[in-house]
Amino acid sequence: MKLFLLLSISFFTLIASEAFITPSELKNLLEEKNLVIIDVADTAIYKASHIKGAINSNVNKFINQDPKNIYSLMNAIDIIQKELRELGINEDSKVVIYSHNTDTGILNSSYLAFILLYSGFENLTILDGGYMAWVFENERLTSSISPDSKDEGNILVKPQEHLLVSLDMLQNSLSSVKILDARSPQMYYGVERSNKVFSIGHISHASSSYYKDKFLKDTTLRTQQELDEIYLYGHEIKKNDEVIVYADNVFTASMEFYILYKHMGFRNTKLYEASLLEWGNALDLPITRFKWE
Structure with a gap:
């Protein structure tokens, strides 16, 4: 019965979208102009070392900071759109999110992914294995120098x-x-x-x-x-x-x-x-x- 159930759901495997990307797959995308790589680590960790070209995001900016917001609910739509545009995200961007393998960082990456999905943006993925997996395969493609600021993006948030x-x-x-x-x-x-x-x-x-x-x-x-x-x-x-x-x-x-x-x-x-x-x-x-x- 178990085998039948697993075989009968091959449909799901086929439609599974690219929710996670390997370091080698990301390396092949580095020259794409519409690629946006986002590092969700604390600023100090990001500045010490990050994937070349990655920009830093403080995901707490997407949480309403009002003291009355005791449930950690997301910010207003206009603020979310402003923050996503400041990350340089356009309607046609390909967004890759990664963490530095801490428990907090891993959940920051999935939270930012959720914010994007809620905003109606689907062309995103998370780096499988995070920064440590990237360093293991591509140590030379890391940097402690922040990239030039990206132009403001044009993403339009469409709340789902x-x-x-x-x-x-x-x-x-x-x-x-x-x-x-x-x-x-x-x-x-x-x-x-x-x-x-x-x-x-x-x-x-x-x-x-x-x-x-x-x-x-x-x-x-x-x-x-x-x-x-x-x-x-x-x-x-x-x-x-x-x-x-x-x-x-x-x-x-x-x-x-x-x-x-x-x-x-x-x-x-x-x-x-x-x-x-x-x-x-x-x-x-x-x-x-x-x-x-």
Whole structure:
């Protein structure tokens, strides 16, 4: 039965878009005029060494910095468009995002990818294995010198509201859609507490799907066969299934969302942006502990 399921979903493998790019593939693109490479590391790390031609982005600029924004919700659309244009992104750009292999950096890369997808921009990819994979293959193509400033881009943000779900929408979907928790199994099960979250455990009816399990120790993506087993056999997700992803915050949730939506091709995947910063701090919402669902 398992073999039948895996063979029957070859369609997904065929349509999986270029969500991740290898260092050798990126090297072959370096001369393309419409290429925009974005390094999401802290400024000091970026200045010490980065891929030649890469520009630095502080992804926190895409988060509304109002103290009242306790759920880390994204900034206003006009600000997002301004920041993306300052990165030199045009409507016809090819965007490659990479991190320096830290946990924070990896999630910064997927969060920026989500911002672009939400903005209606699809021609983007993440460097598989991050900066360390690039250095291993192309050590000479690194620099500590920032490139010349790019001309302002012309990207036009077209918000894809269907990619987000609100608390009310999630409440009405608890028993009817697949809900995936992207945190560690310990946090899901309820033996560890998530940062800034009062409740311990997971949203009732959700399944555990730790985003880190989709990568090897060197932070490169698992094989397509392994990912198929996780999502298609393990979670039994079908082509048109609605899937909602959450975590302790939007950053942790963004990588799981990105893999499902961009790499696996599950285009009905949605992100609960406020995640447990909202749900887990509201004492009247259903939380389950010490149970695998």
